[in-house]
Amino acid sequence: VRRHPRRQGRAVAHVFRSQLPVYPERWLTKDRGAAVAGMLAAWGGPKWRVSPEFDEVARRNREAFLVPGVAHSSLEYHRWAVRSQLRGDGRRFAEAVDRTLDVPVLRLHGALDPVMLESTASDSEYWTGARSQYRVLPELGHFPHQEAPTTTSGLITDFLAKV
Structure with missing residues (x-):
């Protein structure tokens, strides 16, 4: 977000909206989870949105968000990521993870992901270990594991066979 403040900041505006108390939970569960389906459609690739399983x-995702506590828990990651930057635990966490990994990392990125921009995703190379791979998957959005499970599983299996 810091390297691409305007574009990536707009792409993750939902993170900032989730900081509000109570409203985001109500929004996610309103109309039997309609917003959840809306996010899947907005963030997924166009081929997935018209696929038989979409x-x-x-x-199922709408139904899951109606389980008491799920909407709140789904927002806590975003809330912690923002609020912790001002607290000691957040600074300690940032310091602990701000290092290059000793192991190879497979990074899969949907080329059409409107939430995590490709430029932001590629900037994470600094933290990956030797023999890491970064694969941009054409025609996929934010959910490669759901949009193309066979392709995603194959890439993971091939990567693990080489490390």
């Missing part, structure tokens, strides 16, 4: 994935 409606079932959206239905």
